[in-house]
Amino acid sequence: MRIAVDAMGGDHAPSEIVAGAVQWVQHNEGSLILVGPTTQLEKELSPYDYDHARIELAEASQVIGMEESPAQALRRKKDASIVVATKLVKEGKAEAVVSCGSTGAQMAAAIFILGRLPGIERPPIATALPNSKGSQTVLIDVGANVDCRPRQLLQFGLLGSLYASSVLNKPQPRVALISNGQEEGKGNQLTLEAYALLKNHSSLNFVGNIEGRELFADQADVLVCDGFVGNIVLKTIEGMAMFVAQGISRELGKLPNFFAELDYTQYGGAPLLGIEGISIVCHGSSRREAVYHGICAAADCVEKGIIELQKESLIMLEKAISNQNNQEG
Protein backbone atom coordinates (compact mmCIF):
# COMPACT_ATOMS: atom_id res chain seq x y z
CA MET A 1 0.00 0.00 0.00
CA ARG A 2 1.23 3.44 -0.90
CA ILE A 3 -0.42 6.67 0.25
CA ALA A 4 0.26 10.20 -1.01
CA VAL A 5 0.42 12.86 1.70
CA ASP A 6 0.08 16.57 0.92
CA ALA A 7 2.98 17.75 3.06
CA MET A 8 2.21 21.45 2.55
CA GLY A 9 -1.47 21.50 3.55
CA GLY A 10 -2.55 22.69 7.00
CA ASP A 11 -1.74 25.22 9.71
CA HIS A 12 1.29 23.25 10.90
CA ALA A 13 2.71 22.13 7.56
CA PRO A 14 5.17 20.81 6.74
CA SER A 15 6.79 20.00 10.12
CA GLU A 16 3.80 18.31 11.80
CA ILE A 17 2.73 16.57 8.58
CA VAL A 18 6.22 15.12 8.18
CA ALA A 19 6.31 14.08 11.86
CA GLY A 20 2.93 12.31 11.53
CA ALA A 21 4.08 10.59 8.35
CA VAL A 22 7.28 9.32 9.99
CA GLN A 23 5.26 8.07 12.97
CA TRP A 24 2.99 6.19 10.56
CA VAL A 25 5.79 4.32 8.78
CA GLN A 26 7.35 3.48 12.14
CA HIS A 27 4.14 1.73 13.29
CA ASN A 28 2.53 0.43 10.11
CA GLU A 29 3.28 -1.50 6.95
CA GLY A 30 3.14 0.27 3.61
CA SER A 31 4.83 3.35 2.23
CA LEU A 32 4.15 7.05 1.79
CA ILE A 33 4.85 9.69 -0.83
CA LEU A 34 5.31 13.12 0.74
CA VAL A 35 4.39 15.85 -1.72
CA GLY A 36 5.91 19.34 -1.55
CA PRO A 37 9.21 21.16 -2.17
CA THR A 38 11.58 18.19 -1.88
CA THR A 39 14.57 20.17 -0.60
CA GLN A 40 12.51 21.52 2.28
CA LEU A 41 11.00 18.10 2.99
CA GLU A 42 14.45 16.47 3.07
CA LYS A 43 15.46 18.95 5.76
CA GLU A 44 12.28 18.25 7.74
CA LEU A 45 12.91 14.50 7.53
CA SER A 46 16.61 14.64 8.41
CA PRO A 47 16.28 14.48 12.25
CA TYR A 48 14.11 11.33 12.15
CA ASP A 49 15.13 7.71 12.27
CA TYR A 50 12.93 5.75 9.84
CA ASP A 51 13.08 3.29 6.95
CA HIS A 52 14.03 5.63 4.10
CA ALA A 53 12.78 3.19 1.47
CA ARG A 54 9.25 3.69 2.76
CA ILE A 55 9.01 7.46 2.41
CA GLU A 56 9.40 8.81 -1.11
CA LEU A 57 9.26 12.46 -2.04
CA ALA A 58 7.41 14.05 -4.95
CA GLU A 59 8.16 17.61 -6.03
CA ALA A 60 5.46 20.28 -5.87
CA SER A 61 6.45 23.92 -5.81
CA GLN A 62 3.10 25.56 -5.03
CA VAL A 63 0.50 25.57 -2.27
CA ILE A 64 -3.19 26.49 -2.47
CA GLY A 65 -4.07 28.76 0.44
CA MET A 66 -7.26 28.61 2.51
CA GLU A 67 -8.33 32.02 1.19
CA GLU A 68 -8.13 31.13 -2.51
CA SER A 69 -11.10 30.23 -4.71
CA PRO A 70 -10.62 26.44 -4.91
CA ALA A 71 -11.66 25.74 -8.50
CA GLN A 72 -9.73 28.69 -9.90
CA ALA A 73 -6.66 28.02 -7.79
CA LEU A 74 -6.64 24.48 -9.14
CA ARG A 75 -6.41 25.80 -12.70
CA ARG A 76 -3.89 28.47 -11.79
CA LYS A 77 -1.57 26.38 -9.63
CA LYS A 78 -0.95 23.21 -11.57
CA ASP A 79 2.09 22.40 -9.42
CA ALA A 80 0.26 22.76 -6.09
CA SER A 81 0.92 19.99 -3.56
CA ILE A 82 -2.75 18.88 -3.45
CA VAL A 83 -2.85 18.76 -7.27
CA VAL A 84 0.34 16.69 -7.54
CA ALA A 85 -0.72 14.38 -4.68
CA THR A 86 -4.17 13.77 -6.21
CA LYS A 87 -2.61 13.09 -9.62
CA LEU A 88 -0.50 10.35 -8.01
CA VAL A 89 -3.76 8.59 -7.14
CA LYS A 90 -5.20 9.16 -10.61
CA GLU A 91 -2.02 7.72 -12.19
CA GLY A 92 -2.14 4.66 -9.92
CA LYS A 93 1.13 5.58 -8.17
CA ALA A 94 -0.69 5.93 -4.84
CA GLU A 95 -3.90 4.35 -3.55
CA ALA A 96 -5.11 7.32 -1.52
CA VAL A 97 -4.34 10.96 -0.82
CA VAL A 98 -4.36 12.64 2.60
CA SER A 99 -4.44 16.41 3.12
CA CYS A 100 -4.86 18.90 5.96
CA GLY A 101 -5.01 21.81 3.51
CA SER A 102 -7.90 23.72 1.93
CA THR A 103 -10.93 21.40 1.88
CA GLY A 104 -12.33 23.27 -1.12
CA ALA A 105 -9.13 22.77 -3.08
CA GLN A 106 -9.04 19.10 -2.13
CA MET A 107 -12.64 18.69 -3.25
CA ALA A 108 -11.98 20.54 -6.52
CA ALA A 109 -8.91 18.34 -7.12
CA ALA A 110 -11.02 15.24 -6.44
CA ILE A 111 -13.72 16.41 -8.88
CA PHE A 112 -11.47 17.54 -11.70
CA ILE A 113 -8.61 15.04 -11.39
CA LEU A 114 -10.16 11.85 -10.00
CA GLY A 115 -13.71 12.37 -11.31
CA ARG A 116 -17.08 11.73 -9.73
CA LEU A 117 -19.15 8.59 -9.51
CA PRO A 118 -22.25 8.68 -11.75
CA GLY A 119 -25.06 10.89 -10.44
CA ILE A 120 -22.92 12.73 -7.88
CA GLU A 121 -22.48 16.49 -8.32
CA ARG A 122 -20.44 17.38 -5.25
CA PRO A 123 -18.50 14.97 -3.08
CA PRO A 124 -19.41 15.29 0.60
CA ILE A 125 -17.26 14.40 3.62
CA ALA A 126 -18.65 11.61 5.77
CA THR A 127 -17.60 11.02 9.34
CA ALA A 128 -18.75 8.43 11.86
CA LEU A 129 -19.90 9.66 15.27
CA PRO A 130 -20.23 7.41 18.29
CA ASN A 131 -23.81 6.94 19.55
CA SER A 132 -25.64 5.96 22.73
CA LYS A 133 -25.91 2.30 21.65
CA GLY A 134 -22.16 1.91 21.33
CA SER A 135 -22.49 1.89 17.55
CA GLN A 136 -21.73 4.61 15.00
CA THR A 137 -23.80 7.17 13.10
CA VAL A 138 -22.68 8.74 9.82
CA LEU A 139 -22.71 12.55 9.69
CA ILE A 140 -22.62 13.83 6.10
CA ASP A 141 -21.53 16.50 4.87
CA VAL A 142 -19.12 17.86 7.51
CA GLY A 143 -17.71 20.70 5.46
CA ALA A 144 -16.95 20.10 1.80
CA ASN A 145 -20.01 21.99 0.48
CA VAL A 146 -21.15 25.03 2.43
CA ASP A 147 -23.82 25.98 -0.12
CA CYS A 148 -25.93 23.11 -1.36
CA ARG A 149 -28.87 22.49 -3.63
CA PRO A 150 -31.73 20.29 -2.36
CA ARG A 151 -30.86 17.48 -4.78
CA GLN A 152 -27.29 17.47 -3.46
CA LEU A 153 -28.64 16.73 0.04
CA LEU A 154 -30.50 13.80 -1.55
CA GLN A 155 -27.20 12.62 -3.06
CA PHE A 156 -25.55 12.96 0.38
CA GLY A 157 -28.35 10.83 1.81
CA LEU A 158 -27.73 8.14 -0.81
CA LEU A 159 -23.95 8.17 -0.33
CA GLY A 160 -24.30 8.20 3.46
CA SER A 161 -26.68 5.27 3.24
CA LEU A 162 -24.27 3.34 1.00
CA TYR A 163 -21.39 4.11 3.38
CA ALA A 164 -23.39 3.01 6.43
CA SER A 165 -24.45 -0.25 4.81
CA SER A 166 -21.20 -1.17 3.09
CA VAL A 167 -18.56 0.12 5.53
CA LEU A 168 -20.39 0.13 8.88
CA ASN A 169 -22.42 -3.02 8.03
CA LYS A 170 -25.79 -1.46 8.80
CA PRO A 171 -28.58 -3.05 6.75
CA GLN A 172 -31.24 -0.60 5.49
CA PRO A 173 -29.70 2.41 7.22
CA ARG A 174 -32.13 4.93 8.69
CA VAL A 175 -31.51 8.30 7.05
CA ALA A 176 -32.50 11.54 8.81
CA LEU A 177 -32.25 15.20 7.86
CA ILE A 178 -30.84 17.60 10.47
CA SER A 179 -33.34 20.40 11.08
CA ASN A 180 -34.69 22.70 13.74
CA GLY A 181 -37.71 20.51 14.49
CA GLN A 182 -38.93 16.97 13.84
CA GLU A 183 -42.10 17.96 12.01
CA GLU A 184 -42.07 17.81 8.21
CA GLY A 185 -42.82 21.53 7.93
CA LYS A 186 -39.79 22.59 10.03
CA GLY A 187 -36.64 23.91 8.45
CA ASN A 188 -35.31 26.48 6.01
CA GLN A 189 -35.98 26.50 2.27
CA LEU A 190 -33.12 24.08 1.60
CA THR A 191 -34.18 21.49 4.18
CA LEU A 192 -37.88 21.77 3.27
CA GLU A 193 -37.12 20.99 -0.38
CA ALA A 194 -34.57 18.32 0.51
CA TYR A 195 -37.09 16.70 2.88
CA ALA A 196 -39.50 16.13 -0.02
CA LEU A 197 -36.78 14.62 -2.20
CA LEU A 198 -35.50 12.31 0.55
CA LYS A 199 -39.03 11.24 1.50
CA ASN A 200 -39.96 10.37 -2.07
CA HIS A 201 -36.81 8.44 -2.94
CA SER A 202 -37.79 4.80 -3.08
CA SER A 203 -34.41 3.31 -2.18
CA LEU A 204 -33.87 5.34 1.00
CA ASN A 205 -35.11 4.41 4.44
CA PHE A 206 -35.86 8.05 5.31
CA VAL A 207 -37.04 8.57 8.88
CA GLY A 208 -37.67 12.32 8.75
CA ASN A 209 -36.09 15.28 10.49
CA ILE A 210 -33.82 15.03 13.50
CA GLU A 211 -32.90 17.78 15.97
CA GLY A 212 -29.44 18.58 17.31
CA ARG A 213 -30.01 17.02 20.73
CA GLU A 214 -30.88 13.63 19.19
CA LEU A 215 -27.72 13.25 17.11
CA PHE A 216 -26.19 10.73 19.53
CA ALA A 217 -29.47 8.95 20.38
CA ASP A 218 -29.22 6.23 17.70
CA GLN A 219 -32.46 7.43 16.11
CA ALA A 220 -30.80 7.34 12.69
CA ASP A 221 -27.78 5.72 11.04
CA VAL A 222 -27.14 8.61 8.66
CA LEU A 223 -27.48 12.32 9.50
CA VAL A 224 -27.75 14.50 6.39
CA CYS A 225 -26.97 18.21 6.27
CA ASP A 226 -25.12 20.73 4.12
CA GLY A 227 -21.43 21.27 4.80
CA PHE A 228 -22.05 24.59 6.57
CA VAL A 229 -24.31 23.04 9.19
CA GLY A 230 -22.28 19.82 9.34
CA ASN A 231 -19.02 21.60 10.02
CA ILE A 232 -20.56 23.68 12.79
CA VAL A 233 -22.16 20.56 14.30
CA LEU A 234 -18.87 18.67 14.22
CA LYS A 235 -16.78 21.51 15.67
CA THR A 236 -19.43 22.16 18.35
CA ILE A 237 -19.31 18.50 19.35
CA GLU A 238 -15.51 18.63 19.55
CA GLY A 239 -15.53 21.87 21.51
CA MET A 240 -18.23 20.65 23.88
CA ALA A 241 -16.38 17.37 24.43
CA MET A 242 -13.21 19.29 25.24
CA PHE A 243 -15.08 21.61 27.62
CA VAL A 244 -16.74 18.70 29.47
CA ALA A 245 -13.47 16.75 29.50
CA GLN A 246 -11.63 19.66 31.11
CA GLY A 247 -14.35 19.93 33.77
CA ILE A 248 -14.26 16.21 34.57
CA SER A 249 -10.49 16.19 34.56
CA ARG A 250 -10.46 19.04 37.08
CA GLU A 251 -12.93 17.20 39.35
CA LEU A 252 -11.56 13.64 39.08
CA GLY A 253 -7.95 14.24 38.09
CA LYS A 254 -8.28 11.86 35.12
CA LEU A 255 -10.53 11.25 32.11
CA PRO A 256 -12.71 8.22 31.34
CA ASN A 257 -11.58 6.39 28.16
CA PHE A 258 -14.88 7.34 26.55
CA PHE A 259 -13.57 10.80 25.75
CA ALA A 260 -11.11 9.36 23.26
CA GLU A 261 -14.16 8.55 21.09
CA LEU A 262 -14.83 12.26 20.69
CA ASP A 263 -11.22 13.36 20.22
CA TYR A 264 -10.74 14.37 16.56
CA THR A 265 -7.02 13.71 16.74
CA GLN A 266 -7.89 10.02 17.21
CA TYR A 267 -10.04 10.02 14.04
CA GLY A 268 -7.60 12.04 11.98
CA GLY A 269 -9.56 12.35 8.78
CA ALA A 270 -12.68 11.48 6.87
CA PRO A 271 -13.20 10.42 3.25
CA LEU A 272 -14.70 12.45 0.46
CA LEU A 273 -17.43 10.18 -0.91
CA GLY A 274 -18.73 9.85 -4.45
CA ILE A 275 -15.39 10.18 -6.22
CA GLU A 276 -13.26 7.81 -8.27
CA GLY A 277 -10.48 7.54 -5.72
CA ILE A 278 -9.74 7.84 -2.02
CA SER A 279 -9.18 11.35 -0.71
CA ILE A 280 -9.01 11.84 3.05
CA VAL A 281 -9.76 15.29 4.44
CA CYS A 282 -8.09 16.18 7.74
CA HIS A 283 -8.49 19.14 10.06
CA GLY A 284 -6.51 22.20 9.00
CA SER A 285 -5.22 22.42 12.57
CA SER A 286 -3.92 18.84 12.60
CA ARG A 287 -0.71 18.09 14.44
CA ARG A 288 1.34 14.88 14.15
CA GLU A 289 -1.10 12.68 16.09
CA ALA A 290 -4.06 13.71 13.91
CA VAL A 291 -1.94 13.36 10.74
CA TYR A 292 -0.93 9.85 11.87
CA HIS A 293 -4.60 8.90 12.34
CA GLY A 294 -5.57 10.59 9.05
CA ILE A 295 -3.13 8.30 7.23
CA CYS A 296 -4.57 5.36 9.20
CA ALA A 297 -8.05 6.39 7.97
CA ALA A 298 -6.76 6.37 4.39
CA ALA A 299 -5.21 2.92 4.85
CA ASP A 300 -8.49 1.68 6.32
CA CYS A 301 -10.45 2.97 3.30
CA VAL A 302 -7.98 1.27 0.95
CA GLU A 303 -8.27 -2.01 2.84
CA LYS A 304 -12.07 -1.85 2.88
CA GLY A 305 -12.16 -0.91 -0.81
CA ILE A 306 -14.66 1.92 -0.30
CA ILE A 307 -14.59 3.03 -3.93
CA GLU A 308 -15.54 -0.40 -5.21
CA LEU A 309 -18.17 -0.72 -2.48
CA GLN A 310 -19.69 2.61 -3.47
CA LYS A 311 -19.65 1.68 -7.16
CA GLU A 312 -21.28 -1.71 -6.51
CA SER A 313 -23.90 -0.10 -4.29
CA LEU A 314 -24.66 2.59 -6.87
CA ILE A 315 -25.10 -0.07 -9.57
CA MET A 316 -27.44 -2.04 -7.30
CA LEU A 317 -29.33 1.17 -6.54
CA GLU A 318 -29.76 2.00 -10.24
CA LYS A 319 -31.01 -1.55 -10.90
CA ALA A 320 -33.51 -1.34 -8.03
CA ILE A 321 -34.85 2.00 -9.28
CA SER A 322 -35.01 0.70 -12.87
CA ASN A 323 -36.91 -2.44 -11.75
CA GLN A 324 -39.30 -0.34 -9.74
CA ASN A 325 -39.91 2.00 -12.68
CA ASN A 326 -40.55 -0.97 -14.96
CA GLN A 327 -43.05 -2.44 -12.50
CA GLU A 328 -44.80 0.91 -12.16
CA GLY A 329 -44.75 1.39 -15.95
Place this chain on the structure above:
Amino acid sequence: MQEFFELACKLLAEQLEIDPADITMETTFESIDADSIDVVEMIMALEDIYDVEFPEEDLEDYPTMGLLVKALWDYLEQVKNENK
Protein backbone atom coordinates in the same frame (compact mmCIF):
# COMPACT_ATOMS: atom_id res chain seq x y z
CA MET B 1 -20.11 33.77 -31.27
CA GLN B 2 -23.86 32.97 -30.95
CA GLU B 3 -23.26 29.27 -31.55
CA PHE B 4 -20.41 29.28 -28.98
CA PHE B 5 -22.64 31.09 -26.49
CA GLU B 6 -25.45 28.56 -26.98
CA LEU B 7 -23.03 25.67 -26.48
CA ALA B 8 -21.72 27.23 -23.25
CA CYS B 9 -25.31 27.76 -22.06
CA LYS B 10 -26.18 24.15 -22.86
CA LEU B 11 -23.17 22.84 -20.90
CA LEU B 12 -23.86 25.01 -17.87
CA ALA B 13 -27.60 24.31 -17.95
CA GLU B 14 -26.95 20.56 -18.02
CA GLN B 15 -24.77 20.84 -14.92
CA LEU B 16 -27.32 22.97 -13.06
CA GLU B 17 -30.34 21.05 -14.39
CA ILE B 18 -32.02 24.21 -15.64
CA ASP B 19 -33.42 25.28 -19.02
CA PRO B 20 -30.65 26.72 -21.28
CA ALA B 21 -33.20 29.28 -22.44
CA ASP B 22 -33.12 30.75 -18.94
CA ILE B 23 -29.49 31.81 -19.45
CA THR B 24 -28.95 35.07 -21.35
CA MET B 25 -25.89 37.25 -21.90
CA GLU B 26 -26.92 39.31 -18.86
CA THR B 27 -27.49 36.34 -16.53
CA THR B 28 -25.20 36.51 -13.52
CA PHE B 29 -23.71 33.26 -12.23
CA GLU B 30 -24.94 34.19 -8.79
CA SER B 31 -28.56 34.44 -9.98
CA ILE B 32 -28.55 30.84 -11.23
CA ASP B 33 -26.60 29.51 -8.21
CA ALA B 34 -23.58 28.58 -10.31
CA ASP B 35 -20.49 28.40 -8.10
CA SER B 36 -16.87 28.51 -9.22
CA ILE B 37 -16.77 24.73 -9.65
CA ASP B 38 -19.76 24.89 -12.03
CA VAL B 39 -18.13 27.67 -14.05
CA VAL B 40 -14.72 26.00 -14.18
CA GLU B 41 -16.38 22.75 -15.18
CA MET B 42 -18.08 24.53 -18.09
CA ILE B 43 -14.78 26.13 -19.14
CA MET B 44 -12.99 22.77 -19.00
CA ALA B 45 -15.74 21.15 -21.10
CA LEU B 46 -15.30 23.90 -23.70
CA GLU B 47 -11.53 23.35 -23.59
CA ASP B 48 -12.09 19.66 -24.40
CA ILE B 49 -14.46 20.46 -27.26
CA TYR B 50 -12.23 23.13 -28.83
CA ASP B 51 -8.95 21.43 -27.90
CA VAL B 52 -7.57 24.61 -26.39
CA GLU B 53 -6.48 25.76 -22.93
CA PHE B 54 -8.05 29.05 -21.92
CA PRO B 55 -5.91 31.42 -19.83
CA GLU B 56 -6.63 31.37 -16.09
CA GLU B 57 -8.59 34.57 -15.64
CA ASP B 58 -10.05 35.83 -12.39
CA LEU B 59 -13.69 34.75 -12.57
CA GLU B 60 -14.70 37.68 -10.38
CA ASP B 61 -13.98 39.92 -13.37
CA TYR B 62 -16.68 38.11 -15.34
CA PRO B 63 -19.85 38.12 -13.24
CA THR B 64 -22.20 37.44 -16.19
CA MET B 65 -22.38 34.66 -18.73
CA GLY B 66 -22.05 37.18 -21.55
CA LEU B 67 -18.84 38.71 -20.23
CA LEU B 68 -17.19 35.33 -19.62
CA VAL B 69 -18.23 33.79 -22.94
CA LYS B 70 -17.07 36.93 -24.79
CA ALA B 71 -13.62 36.66 -23.14
CA LEU B 72 -13.36 32.95 -24.02
CA TRP B 73 -14.53 33.63 -27.60
CA ASP B 74 -11.99 36.43 -28.01
CA TYR B 75 -9.24 34.05 -26.91
CA LEU B 76 -10.41 31.41 -29.39
CA GLU B 77 -10.34 34.02 -32.18
CA GLN B 78 -6.86 35.12 -31.11
CA VAL B 79 -5.59 31.52 -31.23
CA LYS B 80 -7.21 31.05 -34.65
CA ASN B 81 -5.53 34.19 -36.00
CA GLU B 82 -2.15 33.17 -34.59
CA ASN B 83 -2.42 29.78 -36.29
CA LYS B 84 -3.26 31.27 -39.69
